[in-house]
Amino acid sequence: MKQLKETLNRPYKICIAQDFNGLCSYISQVVKPSKICIITDSHVAPFYLEVVARELMPLAPVISTIFEAGEAYKNSQTVAKLYESLIEHGLDRSSLIIALGGGVVGDMAGFVAATYMRGIGFVQVPTTVLAQNDSSIGGKVGIDFMSYKNMVGAFYNPLLVYSNVGTLHSLPKREIIGGLAEAIKHGLIANEALFYLIKDKREALLKGELAILEEMTEISCKVKCEVVEADQKEQGLRRILNFGHTLGHAIETLSHFNYSHGESVAYGMAMAAFISFKRGYLQKEALKEIISVCQSFGLLEPIQSFEAQAVWENMSHDKKKQHGQIAFILLRRIGETVIVKDVSFEEVEAALQFIEETCQ
Ligand SMILES: NC(=O)c1ccc[n+]([C@@H]2O[C@H](COP(=O)([O-])OP(=O)(O)OC[C@H]3O[C@@H](n4cnc5c(N)ncnc54)[C@H](O)[C@@H]3O)[C@@H](O)[C@H]2O)c1
Numbered sequence: 001m002k003q004l005k006e007t008l009n010r011p012y013k014i015c016i017a018q019d020f021n022g023l024c025s026y027i028s029q030v031v032k033p034s035k036i037c038i039i040t041d042s043h044v045a046p047f048y049l050e051v052v053a054r055e056l057m058p059l060a061p062v063i064s065t066i067f068e069a070g071e072a073y074k075n076s077q078t079v080a081k082l083y084e085s086l087i088e089h090g091l092d093r094s095s096l097i098i099a100l101g102g103g104v105v106g107d108m109a110g111f112v113a114a115t116y117m118r119g120i121g122f123v124q125v126p127t128t129v130l131a132q133n134d135s136s137i138g139g140k141v142g143i144d145f146m147s148y149k150n151m152v153g154a155f156y157n158p159l160l161v162y163s164n165v166g167t168l169h170s171l172p173k174r175e176i177i178g179g180l181a182e183a184i185k186h187g188l189i190a191n192e193a194l195f196y197l198i199k200d201k202r203e204a205l206l207k208g209e210l211a212i213l214e215e216m217t218e219i220s221c222k223v224k225c226e227v228v229e230a231d232q233k234e235q236g237l238r239r240i241l242n243f244g245h246t247l248g249h250a251i252e253t254l255s256h257f258n259y260s261h262g263e264s265v266a267y268g269m270a271m272a273a274f275i276s277f278k279r280g281y282l283q284k285e286a287l288k289e290i291i292s293v294c295q296s297f298g299l300l301e302p303i304q305s306f307e308a309q310a311v312w313e314n315m316s317h318d319k320k321k322q323h324g325q326i327a328f329i330l331l332r333r334i335g336e337t338v339i340v341k342d343v344s345f346e347e348v349e350a351a352l353q354f355i356e357e358t359c360q
């Protein structure tokens, strides 16, 4: 009997830059495409489509397709339109997709790349704090389906991630703050120093100072890479990246995307921290610190009221559920998680009441 070494886990580079100057040369090091299709959304296109297309022209003929911005469009109808566009433009397996935009573009263009002709190459060019710190890395691609987040998708790695932090100059403040929630998450689950860096550099981050954004992004990416390298398909350790998401995804969906992904994750993290405290895992001071840092960024604003039963129903479709039990990520301290499988309805109800009272 012979055993073959698993070779599916192909590594890819993550470049963090302050402009698009290196994009073409980095892509040409990993692929020689016959044609390039830039997939982007209606908010990002006016800012960056032309400059990215111009940058890539020496590599191959460039076409583009633009969809309506927003989480409400991260669905199968938009994916169908994207497939049509690729077919009309004659993209084949030697073609390349560029995902230019935030997490919505990255998740959806990545899913299209994973499934079109059973998979063609794609490059992540993230333009939000959230996408540069989190979603462009790790190969989770997908779309929302029915009332559930990312219900249909794949694990499909990009060929390259090229983050230009310079693009954050045009990002609305609300989106900067939402994206910081995922960087705070990386600090809370695995890197206390990152959490305190974000706390200490609040003003510079909110002003959009590139040096600190770059530094935070690099540390945040390292945290995520270490976890994903150890467990690409979320069989164990990777579940910690879902801290704040079991409840956060329910809030995001039940608010009809009134709260952005990052804002919802912040509520979810506060609730998970509260459950951690009630169970005696997390010190009260740490809970207060987490709430206070989130609030200092403008996260955890007064929250609309949600029916505990509706939240419970929505979270029952969480992808971390196995044999009827949801793996729920809690905190032991800032920088360390604990995974439990028995969070009850009553704990969720109490956590909802806690954030309603805390976020006033
Ligand atoms: N795959 C993953 O691992 C992963 C991780 C975290 C989040 N996500 C997903 O990411 C999505 C959230 O991503 P997001 O917060 O980037 O949202 P988004 O993609 O909707 O971007 C937020 C808004 O900013 C606009 N925008 C993007 N870049 C801009 C720029 N530079 N200048 C001006 N406007 C710009 C967008 O058009 C949009 O209106 C959610 O769907 C979430 O589920 C995926």
Ligand SMILES: O=C(O)C(=O)C[C@@H](O)[C@H](O)[C@H](O)COP(=O)(O)O
Pocket: 134, 137, 138, 140, 149, 150, 182, 234, 238, 241, 242, 245, 319
């Ligand atoms: O990369 C991961 O793993 C994450 O969980 C990162 C999350 O921030 C992200 O929102 C992810 O899309 C959630 O995945 P899901 O499988 O819970 O939908």
Ligand SMILES: [Zn+2]
Pocket: 134, 182, 245, 261, 265
């Ligand atoms: Zn997330």
